[in-house]
Amino acid sequence: MFRQIRLHEDDSDFQRVIWRKDPSEIISDYKLTKVTYGTAAAPFLAIRALRQLVHDEGHSFPLGAKAVARHSYVDDILCGAANVIDAMDVKRQLIELLVRGGFPLSKWASNEPSLCSDDENPSKIFSDSEVVATLGVRWSPVLDTFSARVAHPTGREAVVTKRTVLSEIARLFDPLGWMAPVLIVAEIILQDLCLSKVGWDEVLSLELIERWQSFRSSLSKLEQISIPRWVGTKEANVSFISLHGFCDASERAYAAAVYLRVAGEGEDGYVSLLAAKTKIAPLKLVSVPHLELCAAVLLTRFLVKIVEGLQFVSVPVFCWIDSAVSLAWIRGHPSRWKTFVAHRIAENQTSLPGAQMSYVNTKLNPADAATGGISPDELMDSSLWWSGPPWLAGWEEGWSCGKPESSGAEDSEMRMAVNHSATSLHNSGDVFQRFSSYLRLLNVMSLCLRWLHNFRDKNHKRSGFVSPEERAQAAG
Structure with a gap:
């Protein structure tokens, strides 16, 4: 891919090489006129060239431009359509757009046989067995x-x-x-x-x-x-789409798993695993409720990326957690809790303000499998992991997973309230309003009392810096 991108003539001077085939020959000076593989800027330049192609020619090939802009990763483009006719249009526009920019497709494949017709170049099509x-x-x-x-x-x-x-x-x-x-x-x-x-x-x-x-x-x-x-989002009878995220934590790791639920009018839904993410628990000792809260933050960040990537802005989002303590923290105002909890609660509540966090039983939480590890055989047979809990396929009225039993442990993170009371000073005049600090007031009062002492007892006059005893007398 890099070798298909030509450099500007002024920039090719920065890619000079000297070369000779034999030591007896004279050294020749060459300029590389295309992007060179191995340089730090090569991946950026390649992707930037595709973005510029979309900017320059995208108006003529809107479907192809969308595929390049949203469904490309370096030199791989994965795109599709809801039906064969639309897929034909995407394929045609994509090929024409890339050829216009000097990026001919090397190979491509489709799950629809009609898109791999006999008149195509066989060298550019993956065989059925590949x-x-x-x-x-x-x-x-x-x-x-x-x-x-x-x-x-x-x-x-x-x-x-x-x-x-x-x-x-x-x-x-x-x-x-x-x-x-x-x-x-x-x-x-x-x-x-x-x-x-x-x-x-x-x-x-x-x-x-x-x-x-x-x-x-x-x-x-x-x-x-x-x-x-295929997860069924473009089926003709689909009327309801929702995202469901599950999170869990153990002493060793915490995880988040996101599922997509699609359903037709009056029908049960079809649930499929979209993506999951795990993190190892830190070496520093952290309580399990705190790790559960970290899992909830991980889930929130993960859902934000999925919503943006799939453009599911109007799709309802549901979050599920099996920790009663963490759920109580999340449902409370951040100002009620200590710093560690408050910061994570604030991020959780502001990143996905429309998401609903609910309780799920641990046995029905698919994210639990990703916090301790299971064998490949168990993963292969785990319908809970691949399709979520059984009740998720039904309607929302049946999504009740019981109520969490609170042990009161969440109160340990409640922020301490400090009350400050001050007594009013009567008959003090405006003396307290004339000084910027209490210490300065004490020093001035001490000097006033010193003058009075020296006036009364001229044989034992005080001088020098104000002593602690004088300040104590002034304060009394």
């Missing part, structure tokens, strides 16, 4: 499903060290958090490695090696999980 891999996931156009990409161990690491473990964890990429209940185990193991203070190339303890090898050997099963791409 899987399109992008952004850490694999998409099967034939099945129209997503699956995970797992980097299999190379087998070269004979010794398990912190360096090799970190290297393999870094290759686990799950951008939408679908595999979060499994991958959170890797993050917990990595935190335990840091706590053990073992060197980067030292052999790990037997207990850590067994935990890591058990986790690594189960990763291949993640590729068997299939996630439907």
Whole structure:
């Protein structure tokens, strides 16, 4: 992609190279006229060129411009339409727009066979058996499903060290958090490695090696999980769409999971997992209610990004939490609580003012699975994780999950009230209004009393700095 972007002639002087094929030849001076891969500015320049293309030519290809502006990630563009006719228009405009800017499509695929007609160039179309891999996931156009990409161990690491473990964890990429209940185990193991203070190339303890090898050997099963791409938002009979976010926390991690519910008039809804996000609990000791509150903030920030990304501005948002203490904090005014709680409550209430936070039983909270970790087999069979609690598919009247039982623990974070009382001074004249501070008033009164003392007792006159005894006499 970078090599398809031509530089301005004035800028090409900054990409000069000297080169010769043989030491016997004279060194030649070259100027690179296109964006060079490996430079710090290359990704920005590539994306900026696409944005400029949308700005310059987007009015002629509105559907293609929308696909480039909102559905592109570097050199990958993932877009779609509600029906085949609209998809045909998107495809045509997208190809014409990119060709106009000098960015011809190298390969493309579709889950609709008619969009891959025989008159197309076969070299530009993925075959039916191929899987399109992008952004850490694999998409099967034939099945129209997503699956995970797992980097299999190379087998070269004979010794398990912190360096090799970190290297393999870094290759686990799950951008939408679908595999979060499994991958959170890797993050917990990595935190335990840091706590053990073992060197980067030292052999790990037997207990850590067994935990890591058990986790690594189960990763291949993640590729068997299939996630439907289509969530039904553009179906003709869809009348109600809502977002539901669940959050939970444990002593080791906290998590948030967001679900999309679509329903037709008089029908039960279809619920699907959109995305999830996890974070490891800090090493500093934090109470579980505080971590639950951090999970609620994580959920709020996550929902804000999803609402903006999917342009669900008018879609109702519901939040669910299984902590009675945190729920009591969230429902109270921030001024009632101490600083840690007050700041997070204020962010929670202002970021999504229209969201409704409610209680959900822990057993029906799907985010609970992503706070402690489960095996790939359990994840594959977990309908709670993939579709949310069973009652969510029904109508709103049946979304009652019971009432939280308050233990009164939330009162421990109540802000202390300090009352200050002052007595009024009678018959004091305006003497207190004539001085800027009480200390200055004492010094002046002390000097006045000194003058009176020296006048009465000329044999024992006082002088020098005002003494503490004189100030005490003045204050009395």
